[in-house]
Amino acid sequence: MSKQSVGKPKRGVSLYSYSAEYGVTMTLEDALAEIHSIGATGVEILANGHIEGYPNPSEEWLENWDRLIDKYKLVPAEYGHWVDSRMYQGRELTSQESYEMLIRDFKLANRMGFKVLRTKLGVIDNELTPVRNWREFIEMALPMAEKYDVRMCPEIHAPTLLKSKMVEDYVEFIEKTGTKHFGLNVDFGVFETNRLPESEWEPGAFIMPESEHSPVEDIIPLLPYVYCCHAKFVKMSDDFVEVTIPYEKIVQTLIEHNWDGYLISEYEGPWKNEPGYAVDQVRKQHVMLKRLLGE
């Protein structure tokens, strides 16, 4: 009997966390083997990062992907892709171009076994407001999303708040269209309660500017639309506590509301380009997640 009960979040890892190793000390197989070895069952890839020959991988590459997913008993949990609206200087992509970009990724995601997509849209201001025509091309793509059995999820990422115009707009769109093929990915950076002192970052690091954050309970009304979460983390202490984000409360809230999607580890702390550092951090985070999930 599987220990995994109904209504509980599951553990996954984004290959983003291993960016410093990928192609340098780790192959795709090494990264998937590492995820398996920490007992996580879900993997997020970034399509144009981890699919060799993107957007036209060879049949041989795709067959090898199937083999690896099978060998390491992983679920393709989230497929990260982009609608790069500023692809050409001086203009934004048209709705038709954006639509075509989406469909290309739906087909690949479907072939690789992914059902949830982290759909990153281009933004037009410092508040990360998505491009003006997002409703148009997302609506155009809904029938194809249904056909290819995928859910597009823009990521709600700091400095965006869960109670904000942007999130209200997404929810209104979901309710108006009644679609099950567009939802949200909540990045736990939105819940940050402590800021890591600047002195702890490596020289030259990109540090997120200070911003307001959301209380954990603000996720509750959104949960029906949340198909995946980015378990963003910045620093694991040596006693396995994340020092900037209230993980205990987040995980407890998700369990109480029977949310059973994937928590996808995304390490975005200091020294993430230091060989081996992020790999250790992910391991530490999974010690914590395993405990909080009662596995």
Place this chain on the structure above:
Amino acid sequence: MLERHCIQQRGFRNVEQDGKIVGFQINIRLVHYRGLWLSQLRPATVTVDGETFSGDQITWTINGVTYRQSELAERGDVHWGLLEPATLTVAKEGGLASGKHEVEVHFAFSSSYLPPVADTALGNRPHKRTLILV
């Protein structure tokens, strides 16, 4: 596997054409977490021992196909992946002398998911490495 540095030692060589040395090549890898379309790239500059090259003095070769820097902006159909080093070919009559060279490569790229004011902020820094030409 690739070398950790953006600038790879492997592939650093002079280029010969019709029996004459017409330039040199440097392989670079994309130190980022996702690949890029060529139209998202901004033209590179290469500086070797204080001499700077730019514009159409440099070509990019991706997966065996060579592009002029002035055509990058239109190539939204060609993708540069993380595991595929790009070869920069720099025109310089006579090439470089065998021995040690201080090499700097600088290029930027657009990230549509960042605020427009920060469009090319990610990864926008010079890469420097001492290379040995044999």
